[in-house]
Amino acid sequence: MATIPSEAKPPRRTQPAKPRRPGRPAGAAPGQRDRLIEAALALYGQVGIAGASLRDIAARADVTPAMVHYYFGSKSELRDAIIEERLMPLIAVLRDALEAAGPDPRELITTFVGGMYAAVARFPWLPSLWVREVVCENGALRDVLVTRIAPQLPLLLAARLAEAQQQGALSRDLDSRLLIVSLMGLTLLPFAAAPIWRRIFDAGDIDADKLLSHTLALLDHGIGGHRAQ
Numbered sequence: 001m002a003t004i005p006s007e008a009k010p011p012r013r014t015q016p017a018k019p020r021r022p023g024r025p026a027g028a029a030p031g032q033r034d035r036l037i038e039a040a041l042a043l044y045g046q047v048g049i050a051g052a053s054l055r056d057i058a059a060r061a062d063v064t065p066a067m068v069h070y071y072f073g074s075k076s077e078l079r080d081a082i083i084e085e086r087l088m089p090l091i092a093v094l095r096d097a098l099e100a101a102g103p104d105p106r107e108l109i110t111t112f113v114g115g116m117y118a119a120v121a122r123f124p125w126l127p128s129l130w131v132r133e134v135v136c137e138n139g140a141l142r143d144v145l146v147t148r149i150a151p152q153l154p155l156l157l158a159a160r161l162a163e164a165q166q167q168g169a170l171s172r173d174l175d176s177r178l179l180i181v182s183l184m185g186l187t188l189l190p191f192a193a194a195p196i197w198r199r200i201f202d203a204g205d206i207d208a209d210k211l212l213s214h215t216l217a218l219l220d221h222g223i224g225g226h227r228a229q
Contacts, residue, residue: 033071035061037082045128049079049140083144090119090126095152098160105164109183109219112157116187117212127191154180186215 039061043052054075058065072078094115101111120126133141161176170176190197190211198204 032061032063032067036063036068036071036078037086040078040082041086041123041125041129044082045125045132048132054078079140083141086123087141087144088148090123091149091152094119095156098153098157101160103160103164103167103169105161105170106220108157108160108164110216112183113187113212113215113219116183117208120188120191121208127188130188131192154184157183186219190215 036057040052040057043057043060046052054068055065057078058068061067068078072081094112097111097115098108101107129141133139134145158176158180161170161179164170165172165174165176198206
């Protein structure tokens, strides 16, 4: 029978390594989650959702990539958190303002335009995000617009304007559906394209307040003027 030499030792049995328990990584601090969301939104507006890596988002928020995984788990979960915690609450505020507005179409339009300008002032990422992820083909938020935002905002406003049209308070030459398209173009597109038109027209003097006044005047008075005699 084979014997184990005295100088040899039997093989040591090792226990399987236990998985690391999830926990807060070193350096986690209050406010970091919100910073990560804001950093992600800023990058979404610059390079799009697909182009914003978790590493780049972490670097912009001045945290480690592990912190992103700790708070959100994955890139898709971060995007979903942004939709639920930033985008949909914003839509709810605009919806509530429209529901509280009276039936006059001027009040409805002024409420919508003013609300959109206030939203851009609070969330500068909104115009570029709208262009990249809604207007552009294969935008990551287009389905969110169609299935969740449209019933609360565009369809609601179009229905209110159609009612005003039936009451004779809005020109029948207008299509209430296309009017919403025009309103979106007059509120978000000027901000998204600001670097272009400010350069073309040397229009550094036009701020958000002046742009809002212009937009409301255009909607209220059109391009009418004195006819040549």
